[in-house]
Amino acid sequence: MLTPVTVSSNMVGSEFDSLMMQRCLQLARRALGRTSPNPLVGAVIVKDGEIVGEGFHPCAGEPHAEVFALRAAGEKSHGATIYVSLEPCNHYGRTPPCSEALIAAGVSKVVVGMVDPNPLVAGGGIARLRAAGIEVLVGVEEAACRQLNEGFIYRILHKRPLGILKYAMTLDGKIATSSGHSAWITNQEARSEVHQLRAACDAVIVGGNTVRYDNPYLTSHQQGSNNPLRVVMSRSLNLPENARIWEVAEAPTVVLTEVGSSPDFHKLLLEKGVEVLEFPSLTPEKVMTYLYERGFCSVLWECGGTLAASAIAQGAVQKILAFIAPKIIGGSHAPTPVGDLGFTTMTEALSLERVHWRVVGSDCLVEGYLSEKSH
Numbered sequence: 001m002l003t004p005v006t007v008s009s010n011m012v013g014s015e016f017d018s019l020m021m022q023r024c025l026q027l028a029r030r031a032l033g034r035t036s037p038n039p040l041v042g043a044v045i046v047k048d049g050e051i052v053g054e055g056f057h058p059c060a061g062e063p064h065a066e067v068f069a070l071r072a073a074g075e076k077s078h079g080a081t082i083y084v085s086l087e088p089c090n091h092y093g094r095t096p097p098c099s100e101a102l103i104a105a106g107v108s109k110v111v112v113g114m115v116d117p118n119p120l121v122a123g124g125g126i127a128r129l130r131a132a133g134i135e136v137l138v139g140v141e142e143a144a145c146r147q148l149n150e151g152f153i154y155r156i157l158h159k160r161p162l163g164i165l166k167y168a169m170t171l172d173g174k175i176a177t178s179s180g181h182s183a184w185i186t187n188q189e190a191r192s193e194v195h196q197l198r199a200a201c202d203a204v205i206v207g208g209n210t211v212r213y214d215n216p217y218l219t220s221h222q223q224g225s226n227n228p229l230r231v232v233m234s235r236s237l238n239l240p241e242n243a244r245i246w247e248v249a250e251a252p253t254v255v256l257t258e259v260g261s262s263p264d265f266h267k268l269l270l271e272k273g274v275e276v277l278e279f280p281s282l283t284p285e286k287v288m289t290y291l292y293e294r295g296f297c298s299v300l301w302e303c304g305g306t307l308a309a310s311a312i313a314q315g316a317v318q319k320i321l322a323f324i325a326p327k328i329i330g331g332s333h334a335p336t337p338v339g340d341l342g343f344t345t346m347t348e349a350l351s352l353e354r355v356h357w358r359v360v361g362s363d364c365l366v367e368g369y370l371s372e373k374s375h
């Protein structure tokens, strides 16, 4: 549906540009969790202060956001301004270059959120448009554009998906009681945020203990249109025969294991429709390589402390989301979110960067990034 936008007399050009770019981001989010290995992109075409066309990139293989917006605007694209959250592409990939489509449509100005880090584009789209005499403005709402596509950017630059470690712990740093019970540490609002986070990720990884003790669904619980691929890492395949995660009608599951482990259980999983893949040696690093090759941008680690520690140590985690509930459970053997990292002094502690704290219902969320120097 087209939304009429009127420029109010006191709205300066940059405010209007920001508003239009925010609309691009809103459109882009409609495809959350469905575009990998491609980015989330939205586009808006404006003529005489009114939106005449909108579009977003729905999934890899489909046309880009700009093409949907051009189709919606039709003849009105001529002489119009297009806002797009990512630099228009300038290469033949699964689809032809958007730079040429914009030139052919006769747009007179292109407002870009951020330069595309993909080496196949990397400024080439902007240069092509300028060479054709089109005015190009770059960097409107850039921080928000980069944040939306942090997984895509990480994938392109590091040839790995972005690893996000999420955990929920009590005020005394426990993720379960000594008996392994953990339902629930955080409140409904925090759990609902986790469901939304899953909808935005391509995969969620757990280890065997999480399947054994928590019996999780690991779905987005209808908080988004996407369910991530559920990944279980288990060297032994010593897993329960019945678990919610083996019910693949709602969401797919893959079990990653080592060559030759428990052929009977392997067969049983295949009969249930669960994919099973054998690695010569199963490590977080190898799993991230495999998920990169599968085309993923963002991967959520929802595992226990032992696997989390080895994922951190192997550079498979870049971002931390820690939900903290104002509850105390005690217990000297109650598990904690991150196991042994081999550190003995505080000087070795991993310090997070770009840290934000936020209240979520009665809980608190601490969000931050591990420094690249730490792995």
Ligand SMILES: Nc1nc(O)c(N)c(N[C@@H]2O[C@H](COP(=O)(O)O)[C@@H](O)[C@H]2O)n1
Binding pocket: 037, 038, 039, 041, 056, 057, 060, 061, 062, 063, 064, 065, 066, 084, 086, 087, 088, 089, 092, 093, 094, 095, 096, 098, 116, 118, 121
């Ligand atoms: N500006 C822009 N809008 C979109 O809607 C996009 N999907 C992209 N993607 C860029 O092009 C690459 C994918 O190309 P194909 O879909 O294979 O043709 C992707 O890696 C981005 O660089 N850009």
Ligand SMILES: [Zn+2]
Binding pocket: 064, 066, 088, 089, 090, 096, 097, 098, 099
């Ligand atoms: Zn394109």
